[in-house]
Amino acid sequence: MITREECxxxxxxxxxxxxxxxxxxxxxxxxxxxxxxxxLPARTPGRVRQVVEEEWGRELIRxxxxxxxxxxxxxxxxxxxxxIGAEPDEVVVCDTTSVNxxxxxxxxxxxxxxxxxxxxxxxxxxxxxYIAEGVTALFEGxxxxxxxxxxxxxxxxxxxxxxxxxxxxxxxxxxxxxxxxTARVQAAGALxxxxxxxxxxxxxxxxxxxxxxxAVGCTYKYLNGGPGSxxxxxxxxxxxxxxxxxxxSGWFGHARPFAFEPGYDPKDGxxxxxxxxxxxxxxxxxxxxxxxxxxxxxxxxxxxxxxxxDLFITLVEGLDGIEVATxxxxxRRGSQVALRHAxxxxxxxxxxxxxxxxxxxxxxxMRFGFTPLYLSHTDVWDAAQQLAEVLESGEWxxxxxxxxxxxx
Amino acid sequence: MITREECxxxxxxxxxxxxxxxxxxxxxxxxxxxxxxxxLPARTPGRVRQVVEEEWGRELIRxxxxxxxxxxxxxxxxxxxxxIGAEPDEVVVCDTTSVNxxxxxxxxxxxxxxxxxxxxxxxxxxxxxYIAEGVTALFEGxxxxxxxxxxxxxxxxxxxxxxxxxxxxxxxxxxxxxxxxTARVQAAGALxxxxxxxxxxxxxxxxxxxxxxxAVGCTYKYLNGGPGSxxxxxxxxxxxxxxxxxxxSGWFGHARPFAFEPGYDPKDGxxxxxxxxxxxxxxxxxxxxxxxxxxxxxxxxxxxxxxxxDLFITLVEGLDGIEVATxxxxxRRGSQVALRHAxxxxxxxxxxxxxxxxxxxxxxxMRFGFTPLYLSHTDVWDAAQQLAEVLESGEWxxxxxxxxxxxx
Numbered sequence: 150m151i152t153r154e155e156c157x158x159x160x161x162x163x164x165x166x167x168x169x170x171x172x173x174x175x176x177x178x179x180x181x182x183x184x185x186x187x188x189l190p191a192r193t194p195g196r197v198r199q200v201v202e203e204e205w206g207r208e209l210i211r212x213x214x215x216x217x218x219x220x221x222x223x224x225x226x227x228x229x230x231x232x233i234g235a236e237p238d239e240v241v242v243c244d245t246t247s248v249n250x251x252x253x254x255x256x257x258x259x260x261x262x263x264x265x266x267x268x269x270x271x272x273x274x275x276x277x278x279y280i281a282e283g284v285t286a287l288f289e290g291x292x293x294x295x296x297x298x299x300x301x302x303x304x305x306x307x308x309x310x311x312x313x314x315x316x317x318x319x320x321x322x323x324x325x326x327x328x329x330x331t332a333r334v335q336a337a338g339a340l341x342x343x344x345x346x347x348x349x350x351x352x353x354x355x356x357x358x359x360x361x362x363x364a365v366g367c368t369y370k371y372l373n374g375g376p377g378s379x380x381x382x383x384x385x386x387x388x389x390x391x392x393x394x395x396x397x398s399g400w401f402g403h404a405r406p407f408a409f410e411p412g413y414d415p416k417d418g419x420x421x422x423x424x425x426x427x428x429x430x431x432x433x434x435x436x437x438x439x440x441x442x443x444x445x446x447x448x449x450x451x452x453x454x455x456x457x458x459d460l461f462i463t464l465v466e467g468l469d470g471i472e473v474a475t476x477x478x479x480x481r482r483g484s485q486v487a488l489r490h491a492x493x494x495x496x497x498x499x500x501x502x503x504x505x506x507x508x509x510x511x512x513x514x515m516r517f518g519f520t521p522l523y524l525s526h527t528d529v530w531d532a533a534q535q536l537a538e539v540l541e542s543g544e545w546x547x548x549x550x551x552x553x554x555x556x557x
Numbered sequence: 558m559i560t561r562e563e564c565x566x567x568x569x570x571x572x573x574x575x576x577x578x579x580x581x582x583x584x585x586x587x588x589x590x591x592x593x594x595x596x597l598p599a600r601t602p603g604r605v606r607q608v609v610e611e612e613w614g615r616e617l618i619r620x621x622x623x624x625x626x627x628x629x630x631x632x633x634x635x636x637x638x639x640x641i642g643a644e645p646d647e648v649v650v651c652d653t654t655s656v657n658x659x660x661x662x663x664x665x666x667x668x669x670x671x672x673x674x675x676x677x678x679x680x681x682x683x684x685x686x687y688i689a690e691g692v693t694a695l696f697e698g699x700x701x702x703x704x705x706x707x708x709x710x711x712x713x714x715x716x717x718x719x720x721x722x723x724x725x726x727x728x729x730x731x732x733x734x735x736x737x738x739t740a741r742v743q744a745a746g747a748l749x750x751x752x753x754x755x756x757x758x759x760x761x762x763x764x765x766x767x768x769x770x771x772a773v774g775c776t777y778k779y780l781n782g783g784p785g786s787x788x789x790x791x792x793x794x795x796x797x798x799x800x801x802x803x804x805x806s807g808w809f810g811h812a813r814p815f816a817f818e819p820g821y822d823p824k825d826g827x828x829x830x831x832x833x834x835x836x837x838x839x840x841x842x843x844x845x846x847x848x849x850x851x852x853x854x855x856x857x858x859x860x861x862x863x864x865x866x867d868l869f870i871t872l873v874e875g876l877d878g879i880e881v882a883t884x885x886x887x888x889r890r891g892s893q894v895a896l897r898h899a900x901x902x903x904x905x906x907x908x909x910x911x912x913x914x915x916x917x918x919x920x921x922x923m924r925f926g927f928t929p930l931y932l933s934h935t936d937v938w939d940a941a942q943q944l945a946e947v948l949e950s951g952e953w954x955x956x957x958x959x960x961x962x963x964x965x
Binding site: 173175178180182185186188189193194197198200201202204205206207209210211212213218244245246247248251255271274275276278279280282283284286287288289295367369375376377378379394396397398399400401402403406407408409410411412413424425426427428429430431432434501506508510511 | 581583586588590593594596597601602605606608609610612613614615617618619620621626652653654655656659663679682683684686687688690691692694695696697703775777783784785786787802804805806807808809810811814815816817818819820821832833834835836837838839840842909914916918919
């Protein structure tokens with residue numbers, strides 16, 4: 150078995166090691182929940198303070214023009230584009246993932262008149278499924294059907310307008326074959342919408358190379374944009390050229406928002422997917438996080454992510470009661486490791502008390518996210534060691550570890 | 558004419574004078590654009606810093622439970638309720654005004670099956686009209702029709718499902734008769750949706766007393782929640798009891814969001830109007846602003862607002878080229894004064910250079926918002942004096958004042 154010293158040796162030659170100081174992590178914590186809420190970049194408090202005290206407090210309304218508040222949704226979209234393999238004019242930052250999925254899925258159904266089925270992964274993060282229900286309820290005769298990715302092909306008939314899938318499964322961390330699935334969906338005449346919440350910032354996402362039609366994603370996981378930071382959406386240029394119609398037609402999507410015309414006339418391009426005023430504080434935090442991402446090499450991120458998840462799997466498989474739920478094959482793995490344990494909830498709570506923060510998803514999954522920018526091999530070794538001690542000691546059986554908060 | 562000394566005497570007995578120190582306004586500025594973007598409360602930077610550095614940075618994912626992030630949309634809604642004359646369980650804070658109007662208008666159309674017309678004020682803030690277009694496009698045979706408030710009654714036929722009106726006109730500052738209009742709309746069998754963006758925090762809004770069905774509003778104007786701060790929505794209890802269906806059915810509106818069930822089952826009550834993760838930074842800023850509002854007496858706010866707008870009108874009417882567009886009758890006036898001037902744009906720019914910040918709306922309206930919590934009678938006198946000097950000197954004719962930014 151690999152030793153802590155060997156991990157330290159790997160850290161010494163880690164090309165991403167310098168990124169650790171870009172994050173303000175608390176002492177004594179190994180944070181393995183960056184797949185849920187990313188850590189605070191060290192530069193973010195200063196940037197947020199600047200927006201609050203200077204742009205808002207001192208410059209007031211003038212900042213809409215002078216601080217470039219209007220361009221922020223586009224500018225942030227342009228900076229996210231390389232992280233998802235998209236063109237800069239295909240991405241915009243706004244609203245939340247759910248709201249953005251509502252927009253692109255409605256636009257997709259309108260691009261496929263006569264087709265009335267939306268396929269979703271029944272195991273996907275449920276908000277995508279709920280939104281698909283919400284959208285299809287608005288189209289006469291439309292329905293959303295839940296399938297597994299494995300069953301997808303036999304459901305791809307001539308009635309399927311769109312398919313919504315998570316690039317990485319939020320529970321198991323399984324990574325889907327984006328190019329292969331996209332090609333098969335499109336061959337059936339349907340449109341492919343990817344939810345990249347659990348892959349953006351975790352690995353190189355290649356929406357353009359895969360020929361994806363639409364994508365949505367959040368920025369508060371691997372991108373470290375902060376709690377409730379604004380989401381993004383992607384629309385392929387070929388669809389933008391056709392003038393897709395999204396239903397949340399607010400004034401920020403209008404061709405001339407300050408002409409205050411009574412009729413809606415959408416902007417050309419990705420701007421027509423905007424609805425209303427952006428959250429400037431949330432965008433400021435995201436902006437400072439993207440300053441960090443700008444210097445990160447995604448190939449190095451992916452290589453380290455696989456090394457860390459490999460290491461963790463190696464260290465924990467065989468522990469008492471543990472079953473690894475995440476695929477071993479690199480091509481099928483995101484940047485998290487999910488472990489099944491019959492009493493996963495109290496085990497995770499006991500680990501948190503020891504400073505190793507992961508989370509739990511019912512019925513039995515302990516999730517551990519590995520964020521290459523701020524985790525080291527030694528951190529992974531320490532986390533595995535703590536897990537071994539929790540299981541060996543049986544301390545997780547203490548009653549207090551079974552009391553549940555709302556986020557479980 | 559009233560003198561500056563007389564204004565100072567009024568300030569000396571102003572019961573709201575102590576609120577001025579609650580705001581971090583820059584020196585040398587009379588800020589008359591709080592109807593567009595409210596000023597920074599002095600306590601807000603500290604509260605935002607706490608959320609960023611402690612709740613996010615130090616406590617990380619644990620803050621969802623421990624810092625009460627989940628309850629925040631409800632808690633903030635409960636605190637806005639008294640400002641709009643609503644019950645605490647009728648209001649929730651989330652998303653943007655446009656997105657929230659989309660939700661309540663769709664719910665309203667579903668509550669009036671068979672009716673297919675939405676009436677809106679053609680002079681209302683256009684995003685409401687654009688959203689009404691977006692919603693009606695999703696209902697077979699539905700249409701949105703623009704009328705003036707004066708024409709409303711003769712359009713209230715049996716096909717009208719809902720009426721959307723701004724309580725205060727964003728251009729002229731005209732205040733509509735909320736109880737009277739609501740009663741007439743409901744007598745015709747339609748539902749009344751009020752946009753209170755330009756009245757909340759400016760005057761006592763009495764949605765409950767008026768029997769309104771739904772309302773939406775923003776928090777970045779008179780409520781001082783900060784740029785792009787989250788909006789709110791109101792649904793009358795009688796409608797909540799009937800289980801209204803809103804289309805943006807994301808996981809935060811689910812009865813059991815952490816059960817991760819594949820099918821959507823909305824919460825009981827106002828929570829079913831939530832969609833997804835709130836912007837915690839934006840909510841933190843709003844929270845600190847509501848700390849200030851909690852101590853403000855709305856009757857005193859209204860009295861001072863009328864006194865300030867009366868004063869401004871008295872001081873500026875008769876100035877060269879100026880026509881007062883705002884109603885003189887108190888019952889028909891919000892908290893802003895709009896002045897028509899053929900060259901309003903450069904006049905406003907020249908005023909801004911002198912430290913009096915108002916704004917301009919095409920074709921000829923100069924808008925001045927009067928926020929009783931941080932403006933004094935002396936401020937109003939100074940602003941009127943500066944306007945007189947700008948007009949008298951003709952300095953606004955200098956070419957640089959005609960160059961336009963995006964916000965005009």
